[in-house]
Amino acid sequence: MADAQQQLPPAEKIWQVHIRLNEVFGHLSGHPRRDPMRELISTMLSHRTTHANEEKAYFQMLEKFPTWEEVINAPVDELTEALAPAEFPGAKALNIQKALKIIQVDHPDYNLDFLREMEVETAMDWLMALPGVGLKTATLVLLFNFHKPVFPVDTHVHRISQRVGLIGAKVTHEKAHQILLDLLPKDALVLYNLHRHMLKHGQKICTWRAPKCEVCVLQNLCNYYAEVRSKGIDQ
Structure with a gap:
């Protein structure tokens, strides 16, 4: 029974x-484990990748390209090489550069705090419009960094x-x-x-x-x- x-x-x-x-x-x-941009980019790297390799890829990227502007302007093959510990580094390199360029247009300081004031649905739509950002990445950023009621x-x-x-x-x-x-x-x-x-x-x-x-x-x-x-x- x-x-x-x-x-x-x-x-x-x-x-x-x-x-x-x-x-x-x-x-x-519920204190954020890392800042919003770090959460966004790291979670993009995490797809089909272990946490250890996600971290390794992230820090290798910033070691070679220390600012987001340098990441945007990096030769794709060099950025791909830096992201090699992550699965699908080539696709992730392109998506990260595209996403950063979109963010840069309206938020050249790469500060995502504006999401805090948005309604959940609007914030989700904004994040998921970025290349390489799906439902899991968007909800993690909104829950972990901005305490939005998503799961x-x-x-x-x-x-x-x-x-x-x-x-x-x-x-x-x-x-x-x-x-x-x-x-x-x-x-x-x-x-x-x-x-x-x-x-x-x-x-x-x-x-x-x-x-x-x-x-x-x-x-x-x-x-x-x-x-x-x-x-x-x-x-």
């Missing part, structure tokens, strides 16, 4: 996920949400963003903590390969665990 917790409606279940992960990982203040869905958030049963098996990352956001209070600090905690839980416990179900605090909420357990192939 399925656990009563596993049968909770999605809105109640996701709140339980928030409470339990908050207890495990601790409440975070970034990365690979860890998506995987946990599917396994626990918050979204269906065929729901894309893009659709998951709105589905999960609709289940949650429009409180940026709650959204920030849940995103950060789900990411960490996905890295440490609910991994893609061989998830550590036996020590997971979401065990009795989780559809995946119930199905695995019922088949006698419990981790």
Whole structure:
């Protein structure tokens, strides 16, 4: 028989996920981890790239081209070489240069603080109009730097949400963003903590390969665990 917790409606279940992960990982203040331009460019570099290689690519770029103007004017092959630790460095080099040129037109100081005063939808549209900036990058910048009530869905958030049963098996990352956001209070600090905690839980416990179900605090909420357990192939 399925656990009563596993049968909770999605809105109640996701709140339980928030409470339990908050207890495990601790409440975070939501203080920005890096300035908006750093967040934007680093997240553009992060696509299909490990955090370590994202960081390496970012700092190699700035070591060779210390200002955003120098990045814009860099020969594409040299910028690509600097970004080599990231996946698809050539495409990312072109997108970064194009995005910086657009920002430079109205904001030559490369200060993105104007996004703070924008409505969420307007700010999202502005960011996503930049080459190489998708939904995940835009939501990360707006949540992490400007405390906008959005919910970034990365690979860890998506995987946990599917396994626990918050979204269906065929729901894309893009659709998951709105589905999960609709289940949650429009409180940026709650959204920030849940995103950060789900990411960490996905890295440490609910991994893609061989998830550590036996020590997971979401065990009795989780559809995946119930199905695995019922088949006698419990981790």
